Amino acid sequence: MSIKKPLLFGLLMAVTVLFSTTSCKKCSVAEEDSSSGLIVANAIIYPSNGGLADNMGGNYHITASSNYADNFEVSFDGGLTRQAIDYNQYHVLGLPMTINCEASFDRVISVNSVLSTTTYTVTATTCESCEQQYTVENWVLTTPLPAYTIVYDPVTVTQN
Numbered sequence: 001m002s003i004k005k006p007l008l009f010g011l012l013m014a015v016t017v018l019f020s021t022t023s024c025k026k027c028s029v030a031e032e033d034s035s036s037g038l039i040v041a042n043a044i045i046y047p048s049n050g051g052l053a054d055n056m057g058g059n060y061h062i063t064a065s066s067n068y069a070d071n072f073e074v075s076f077d078g079g080l081t082r083q084a085i086d087y088n089q090y091h092v093l094g095l096p097m098t099i100n101c102e103a104s105f106d107r108v109i110s111v112n113s114v115l116s117t118t119t120y121t122v123t124a125t126t127c128e129s130c131e132q133q134y135t136v137e138n139w140v141l142t143t144p145l146p147a148y149t150i151v152y153d154p155v156t157v158t159q160n
Contacts, residue, residue: 027127027159030104038109038118038142044075045092045139046082053096053137060094061150063087074141091145093120095138097154100126109142118145121153128158 035041048071053060062068064087072092073082085092093109103126111118122138 027102027129029102029125029127029159033105033107035107035140038111038145039107040090040141040143042076042078043090043141044079045141046073046075047071047137047139050137051135053094053135056094060096060152061145062092062094063144072139085141088144090141090143093140093142093145093150095120095122095152095154096135097122097124097138097156098133098135099124099156100128100130100158101132101134102127102130103136105136105138107138107140109140109145111146111148113146116146116148117151118148119151119153121155123155123157125157125159128160 052068052071056068059066062072062085069085069087072085074085074090075082095107103124106121106123106125108121108123109118110121120140124136
């Protein structure tokens with residue numbers, strides 16, 4: 001009994017496709033970002049323009065007395081409405097990072113009263129295969145912070 005050439009060719013192609021899609025691990029990042037610690041859940045920060053952090057000289061802690069306080073709005077309903085930030089109730093922190101084009105972010109604000117520090121850590125998980133880069137400013141809304149030193153801790157995890 002002989003197998004016809006088209007059937008053999010089709011079988012060979014199917015096996016090739018199967019091995020090429022399962023033997024190679026493709027990079028994937030989380031589909032949604034996460035936030036924890038003192039970050040206000042469901043708050044979306046809107047700066048007046050992109051690249052605002054470039055003008056701030058490294059001071060990304062926005063309070064009522066900040067020169068940039070009027071440059072931010074917040075939404076608590078997924079972006080349907082925006083409002084001015086009440087700096088008696090909230091502060092804004094940012095941590096600009098340049099990362100590869102496909103990325104997910106884990107943002108955490110923690111306070112260490114023993115060391116008198118507030119740490120804002122942003123862990124960006126990105127794919128090595130994605131070469132195009134862009135800057136993310138990582139603005140978040142937080143409860144008012146104590147008058148501690150703020151430590152900015154950017155972490156980039158690159159996956160194959």
